[in-house]
Amino acid sequence: MTTVDRRPDPPESPSEAPSEAGRERRARELEEWLAAVPALARELVAQENAPAEAGDGDPVRLESRLELRLGADGLATPAVLARLRSALAATPSSSSWRFVNQLFGGREPAGMAAEMLAVVPNVSMYTFKAAGAQILVERELLRHMARHAGLADAEGCFTPGGSIANLVALLLARNVASPESRDRGLGGERLAIYTSAEGHYSIPKNAGILGLGRDSVRRVPTDDVGRMDVGALAQKLAEDRARGVRPALINATAGTTVRGAFDPIRALAALAREYGAWLHVDGALGGSVVLCPARRELIDGVELADTFTWNPHKMMGVPLQCSVLLVARRGELTRSLDETAEYLFQSHEDDVNPGHRSIQCGRRNDALKLWAAWLRLGDRGWDERIQRQFALARLAAAKIAADPALELIEPPPSINVCFAVRGRDSAALCDWLDREGRLKIGYGTVAGRRVLRLVCVNPDLEESDLDAILDEIRAAASAVPAGGD
Amino acid sequence: MTTVDRRPDPPESPSEAPSEAGRERRARELEEWLAAVPALARELVAQENAPAEAGDGDPVRLESRLELRLGADGLATPAVLARLRSALAATPSSSSWRFVNQLFGGREPAGMAAEMLAVVPNVSMYTFKAAGAQILVERELLRHMARHAGLADAEGCFTPGGSIANLVALLLARNVASPESRDRGLGGERLAIYTSAEGHYSIPKNAGILGLGRDSVRRVPTDDVGRMDVGALAQKLAEDRARGVRPALINATAGTTVRGAFDPIRALAALAREYGAWLHVDGALGGSVVLCPARRELIDGVELADTFTWNPHKMMGVPLQCSVLLVARRGELTRSLDETAEYLFQSHEDDVNPGHRSIQCGRRNDALKLWAAWLRLGDRGWDERIQRQFALARLAAAKIAADPALELIEPPPSINVCFAVRGRDSAALCDWLDREGRLKIGYGTVAGRRVLRLVCVNPDLEESDLDAILDEIRAAASAVPAGGD
Numbered sequence: 001m002t003t004v005d006r007r008p009d010p011p012e013s014p015s016e017a018p019s020e021a022g023r024e025r026r027a028r029e030l031e032e033w034l035a036a037v038p039a040l041a042r043e044l045v046a047q048e049n050a051p052a053e054a055g056d057g058d059p060v061r062l063e064s065r066l067e068l069r070l071g072a073d074g075l076a077t078p079a080v081l082a083r084l085r086s087a088l089a090a091t092p093s094s095s096s097w098r099f100v101n102q103l104f105g106g107r108e109p110a111g112m113a114a115e116m117l118a119v120v121p122n123v124s125m126y127t128f129k130a131a132g133a134q135i136l137v138e139r140e141l142l143r144h145m146a147r148h149a150g151l152a153d154a155e156g157c158f159t160p161g162g163s164i165a166n167l168v169a170l171l172l173a174r175n176v177a178s179p180e181s182r183d184r185g186l187g188g189e190r191l192a193i194y195t196s197a198e199g200h201y202s203i204p205k206n207a208g209i210l211g212l213g214r215d216s217v218r219r220v221p222t223d224d225v226g227r228m229d230v231g232a233l234a235q236k237l238a239e240d241r242a243r244g245v246r247p248a249l250i251n252a253t254a255g256t257t258v259r260g261a262f263d264p265i266r267a268l269a270a271l272a273r274e275y276g277a278w279l280h281v282d283g284a285l286g287g288s289v290v291l292c293p294a295r296r297e298l299i300d301g302v303e304l305a306d307t308f309t310w311n312p313h314k315m316m317g318v319p320l321q322c323s324v325l326l327v328a329r330r331g332e333l334t335r336s337l338d339e340t341a342e343y344l345f346q347s348h349e350d351d352v353n354p355g356h357r358s359i360q361c362g363r364r365n366d367a368l369k370l371w372a373a374w375l376r377l378g379d380r381g382w383d384e385r386i387q388r389q390f391a392l393a394r395l396a397a398a399k400i401a402a403d404p405a406l407e408l409i410e411p412p413p414s415i416n417v418c419f420a421v422r423g424r425d426s427a428a429l430c431d432w433l434d435r436e437g438r439l440k441i442g443y444g445t446v447a448g449r450r451v452l453r454l455v456c457v458n459p460d461l462e463e464s465d466l467d468a469i470l471d472e473i474r475a476a477a478s479a480v481p482a483g484g485d
Numbered sequence: 486m487t488t489v490d491r492r493p494d495p496p497e498s499p500s501e502a503p504s505e506a507g508r509e510r511r512a513r514e515l516e517e518w519l520a521a522v523p524a525l526a527r528e529l530v531a532q533e534n535a536p537a538e539a540g541d542g543d544p545v546r547l548e549s550r551l552e553l554r555l556g557a558d559g560l561a562t563p564a565v566l567a568r569l570r571s572a573l574a575a576t577p578s579s580s581s582w583r584f585v586n587q588l589f590g591g592r593e594p595a596g597m598a599a600e601m602l603a604v605v606p607n608v609s610m611y612t613f614k615a616a617g618a619q620i621l622v623e624r625e626l627l628r629h630m631a632r633h634a635g636l637a638d639a640e641g642c643f644t645p646g647g648s649i650a651n652l653v654a655l656l657l658a659r660n661v662a663s664p665e666s667r668d669r670g671l672g673g674e675r676l677a678i679y680t681s682a683e684g685h686y687s688i689p690k691n692a693g694i695l696g697l698g699r700d701s702v703r704r705v706p707t708d709d710v711g712r713m714d715v716g717a718l719a720q721k722l723a724e725d726r727a728r729g730v731r732p733a734l735i736n737a738t739a740g741t742t743v744r745g746a747f748d749p750i751r752a753l754a755a756l757a758r759e760y761g762a763w764l765h766v767d768g769a770l771g772g773s774v775v776l777c778p779a780r781r782e783l784i785d786g787v788e789l790a791d792t793f794t795w796n797p798h799k800m801m802g803v804p805l806q807c808s809v810l811l812v813a814r815r816g817e818l819t820r821s822l823d824e825t826a827e828y829l830f831q832s833h834e835d836d837v838n839p840g841h842r843s844i845q846c847g848r849r850n851d852a853l854k855l856w857a858a859w860l861r862l863g864d865r866g867w868d869e870r871i872q873r874q875f876a877l878a879r880l881a882a883a884k885i886a887a888d889p890a891l892e893l894i895e896p897p898p899s900i901n902v903c904f905a906v907r908g909r910d911s912a913a914l915c916d917w918l919d920r921e922g923r924l925k926i927g928y929g930t931v932a933g934r935r936v937l938r939l940v941c942v943n944p945d946l947e948e949s950d951l952d953a954i955l956d957e958i959r960a961a962a963s964a965v966p967a968g969g970d
Contacts (some may be wrong), residue, residue, distance in 0.1 A: 001559040004778055026594075026945060034526055035600035038519040044605045045515065053616075059837045064619050070629045070856070080595055084602065084857055093606045095789050102615055104847070107607065109511075110565055113518035113930055117569065120529045120576045121802045122592065129651045130587055132537075136548050148939050156755035158808075162643035163846040169569040171694055175771035185698025186941065187673035201824040202846055208821075209656055209844070210697020214671025224825070258828050310628050315849070319604045321645075336533035336693075339686040343929040348917055352544045359694070361648040361687055362589070364805040370567055371555070378559035407542065431832055444828040460511060 016321060032077050033235035037116070040085060048093035048235050052337045052437030056090050075382070095458065097465035098472075101440035103257070103285050104314045106458030108333055111318035112311045114372035126160070128348045131365070134348040138367035141374070145310065146326050148290045148379070150303025155333055156326040157357050158366045162284030163202035165325040166336075168207045168250075168359050168388030172327065173249040173278035175336045180286040180413070182336060186211045192240045196228035196263060200282060203251055212248075225413060226261030228252070228268065237275050249279040254299050255286020258453055260393075260416035262286055265301030282320035284290040284323070286395030286414055291379060292386040298414065315386055315457060318369045333357035383461050389415045392456035396466050405474065409451050417454040420447050421473060425483035426450045429476045436479075439472045493904075496924065517562050522601070525570060531546030531580035537922030539554035541575050551575060577925055580943065582950035583957075586925035588742070588770050589799045591943030596803035603850045610643070610848040611840030613833045622835050623852035626859070630795065631811050633699030633775045633864070635691040635788025640818055641811040642842050643851045647796045648687035650810040651736075653822075653844050654792035655691045658734040658763035660821045669820060671696045677725045678702045680736035681713035681748060685767060688736055697733075710898060710931070711746030713737070713753065722760050739784050740771020741931030743938055745901035747771055757791075760939030766790040769808065771899055773800035776864060777871040783899065800871055800900070800942060805856045818842035870944050874900045876939040881951050890959065894936050902939040903931050906958060911935045914961045924957045 044101040055061045067083050074081075079082040092099055095107045102344040125138060138158060146154040159165040170193070175182050178189045191212055195203040197219045204214040218240070220233045237247050250272045252263040265281060281287070281302050287310030289295045290302060302308055306328050327333055338356045350356050355363070377385065393412040400419045401408045409418040420426055426443040427450060433439040444453045454469065539548045552568050553813040560568075577584055580592045623643060629637040630783040640930060645649040655678070660667050663674045676697055680688040703725070705718045714883040722732050723846045730786040735757045750766060757764040764773045766772070766787050774780045775787060787793055791813050794850030798807040814816055823841045835841050840848070862870065878897040885904045894903040905911055911928040912935060929938045939954065 005748070022945075022947070030530065030592075030594045030597075033594040034523040037598050037601045040602055041519055041605050042516075044602075048606075059833060061620060062618060065622065065966075066618060066620055068625045068856075070620075070625060070864075071858045072864045074866045076858050077595070077861065081856055081858045083860055084599060087618045087622055087853070087856075088602060088606060091606045091608060092615065092617050094608055094615075095606075102609060102847075104607075104609070107515075109515045109518040110562070112515075112604050112607075113522050114569060115604045116522045117525055117529075117573060117599045119597050120526050121533075121573060121576045122597075122804045123577060123579055124587060124591075124805055129925065131552075131603055132541065133551060133572045136544060136551065137572055140555060156773075160649070160849070161845045161847045164645075164649075164683075164844070174696075177552050181696060181698065182693040183699050185673070185676075185692075186671040186696040187702055191670075199828045200846070205822065205824045208667040208672075210694065211666060213666065216670055220670045259627055266519070271792060280956075282881065290824065304866055311847075319607045320609055320847060323788050324497075336692065339690045341686045343927055346543060346912065346927060347919060355491065359649070359652075360646045361685070362646045362796075362805060364645070366703045368569075368572070371553075371572075375560050375565045375568055379555075379557045381559045427831065431899075434832060440614065442828055442831060458686040460507075462507070469621075 007113035015427060017414055019363065029104060032265050036081055039294040040088070044088055044093065044299065046090065048096045050096065051098070052092070053090065054437060057435040057437060057474055062423045064279035080144040082364035089241045095126065097468060098438065099137065099440045100454050100469060103455055104320065104457060105455065106317045106460050107319070108317045108376070110376040111369040111373035115319045116363045118368045120253065123365060125365055126353065126358070126361065126363060129346060134365050134368060135354065137371045138354065139352070139365055141371055143325065149308055149326055151305070151308065151326050151328050153330065154326045154328050155330045155357065156324055157354060158331060158397040159325055161301065161321050162204060162282070162309050162323050163205070164359065165284070165309040165323050166200070167209060168280055168325050169280045170249060170337050170477065171210055172307060172332050174210055174212060176278060178247040179404040190245040191248040192245045193218055193249045193251065194197040194236060195231055196222050196253055196256070197250055198222050198226050198258065198261065199253045200254040200257055223337070224260065225410065226256055226259040229269045230264060233268065233451070234271055237271060241275065249278040249280055252279065252281045252367065254281050254302065254416055256284035257285065259371065259446060260412060262298040266304065267300065271303050278306045279304060281308045284309050284311040285314050288386060291382040294385065294387060295390060297370060312370050315389060316370070316373065316382060318373050323367045324372050380480050387479055388459040389456050392459070392461055392466065393417050395463060396454055396456060399466060399470060405477070415456045418444070418451045418454060419454070420451050421477045423482050424477050424480060426452045426481045428483055429473065432476045432480050433472060438476070439469060461463050486501060503814060511856055514562065521566055523575070525953065529573055529578065532574065534583065536583070537577070538575065539570035539922060542920040542922060547575060554898040558678070558873055565969055568696055582946055582953060583923065584925045585939050586927050588940055589805065590833060590940065591802045591945050593802040593858040594863070595613060596854040596858035598805045599713035600854040601822045603853045605820060608850060609848065611829060611838065611843070614831060616850070619850050619853060620839065622856045623839065626852055626856055627809065630809060636790070636793065636811050636813050637751060638814045638815065639811045640842065641809055641815050642818060642839060644808045644810055644844065646692070647767070647794050647808050649713050650763070650769070650808050651685070651687045651767055651811050652691040652793040654765045654794065655734060655772055656695055657695060657817050657821050658765065658794060659695055661763060662731060662733040663960050675730040676733040677730045678736065679705055679718055679721060679732065681705050681707050681741070682748065683707050683711050683741040684736055685737045685769065687743055698896045710895065711741055711744040714749040715749060715752045718753065719756055722756060726760065732760040734763040734765055737766045739766050739787065741902065742770065744895060744903055744931060745770065745899035747783040747898065750784065751789065754786050754789035763791045764789060766793045769794050769796040770799050772796065773867070779872060780866065780875060780935065797855050800874060801855070801858065801867060802870070803858050807851045807855050827886055829831070873944040874941050877946055877951065878902050879946070881939055881941060884951060884955060889960070900941045902911040902941065903929070903936045904939070905936050906962045907960050908967050911937045911964060913965045913968055914958065917961045917965050918957060923956060925963070
């Protein structure tokens, strides 16, 4: 029986090529692509600080400009590469100084390279048998992160993002509050969840997913610097208990999405203990400050958490996604997530088969990039990186405060700087800057007022970049009509 | 104010370097890493077919051999690269002929390269503002995939794996069966879910997560070729209705995990309609056959599905993870997953802001790799690829049937070949082959019997590779003691 070569280049016959020719052609194609990667990567990096093409802010115009259509026939490699180049050139770079829009930005080169290399073996992180050394890399990271968090006995899992990490945390808490719910289903238990009015939207979303209902979430007011008001929390807890509702989980946000504020974890932990509630710390944004002794006080009390979400893809600059959930007591993840799967879990101790502790089945390798960046920087390098982010935020705030046309809303609690342009609507400014391809920046609401949010998460920004960002905003202010600020 | 360079190379002073020097050093480091990627990738590819190092099958020995520890001080780039190389060399490659263990394997070079390139802009796929052209790439894929599935009006989302795609499907079905559950929580509704005894473990796992309870899952017996028994399903549905239990979802598996069997979707769809149940098709493994006219009959009826899970990272050979959930009617995803998030969704139509339709918040780009591979192969290339996988399975089955020492359990329903070595325990064989570093292959249970499962998902295997695989298994049979087969 002759084997059939499955994917001939256009000029050749599609059938019955001998095996060795097939292997050679596949090797040649692999080499073509491997050579193309750094070349195109360099091009993209070289242009990433340029303004976007006019019109690319409009999806209809952009789609008509690009050749995105898929069809019946394949293309030769150079044609595919040309389309890839066009699509990537019309993609914002989160390492540009013009991208201060999201809670991630900048790149650690070691992390970037390791993420590219993880694609070569392309393993799934459920078992040691399937992923070998990568499982040990991941375990070392979990141990090291747990030590830094003061949760030395913790277990943990990598998750596809902070929302899913929070989902798993809430699941564990639900299953402790209602131990039969995993098997028998929820039966109208009266459980409540507490998070601040400025906490992440994934808390109510996840309550909806887990069958607890979004109405079970109590939004606790914040104080004037954006932290959960402990007195207001105590009152809500007492009210619920009086009504026969059981407090299941208190969510402490370590780095709120808009302002970057940190809830007072230790005070929340005391209330959690008093009410028998689970304490979750959502440090998706700010969890990394455990690596920064000078800022550690912000997250004081995290060592009392039952679960702790920490996204290295934010302040630590490794590629999306890299999120970790640490769980204070071993066994909780298995109890809520494990299933018998003989075809999958076939050898080795459970400790090196993290599929038992994951909400996923197949799971990509999100560990190698973080490990490589950590080797490169060491704990001290992370500390410096985070201090740099805080310093950039302070510097930006000082520049804003010094300009009478701008208004600093508050001294930045961490790395987000909230401010306004006097006499201009923040949303209108953001839209104009995006539409014109000048700057990606977002707005949020602080104390009922719509403000610009400058996220200083990219430590490679220089003072001159901050000046350029503020200049873009001033130029936008001249271009958009006056309006309520 | 002078800016501080944050990450000096060891010999240099850590403080107060001028900006331009900092930029230059960062550019130099980026270039070092970019140059290292293809070089190390080539090394890894060159060695991926070699047997594993003796002892690497033991996690304790492997950990003691590798330098995995993280610490306070950073390392210079060459030292990090050396450790990366060691860890990657001790990682199985899913493109090796020795890796026939999982439902993925092999690589499409265009997909691999595009995955590497997506790391450069490193965007999050929630909004057009943040991800630009990548959102349009993803939308084109969803449209094209929906057309192939016969679900022309579908919406969809990319998910981190098939388990999460199935989770979202079950969530949508739950929220249709119990419309108030998202806000008010589940209140002891009596809902039931039906899946075959050979369906994936994520179905009960997800029922546990969503508050329905694992006990709500009915495991329907299969026929002698591994498909759900339609008569048995009808009986369970009738029993449940008679007891006042509402059938919420019927899961049709398109490609079971062990045998690769396809449930009779059309018959299940008729019962779903009769009982008002949601029809989900779990095509994580076999969904790709919609691209293969010669095999399309296996998945006949998928166009009747309410939701359809399809993992291109399996039969289509793009890197982990690439999973899609298609949803027949627009609006369902938003209804179950959207939250107000003013700071995030600031511009453009919802259609190009897929964050409204995702279970995640931040979400990595899993689309570009599939788009690049699709451009390269075209629909026809996928068809050839899938035919090749089926042909390899038939060829392996013929070789097994021709060897009196081996026993073919059944003609392969699709690309998994289940067989046994006469007089040998399949688990013992798999363990020996893994421990000795010869072959990654798994076992499963078919009709109460433990069998070897050879997954023919890597189309780059040649006939000589199949011969080598079977030779490894014969060698293992000589090495392990006789035992129940």
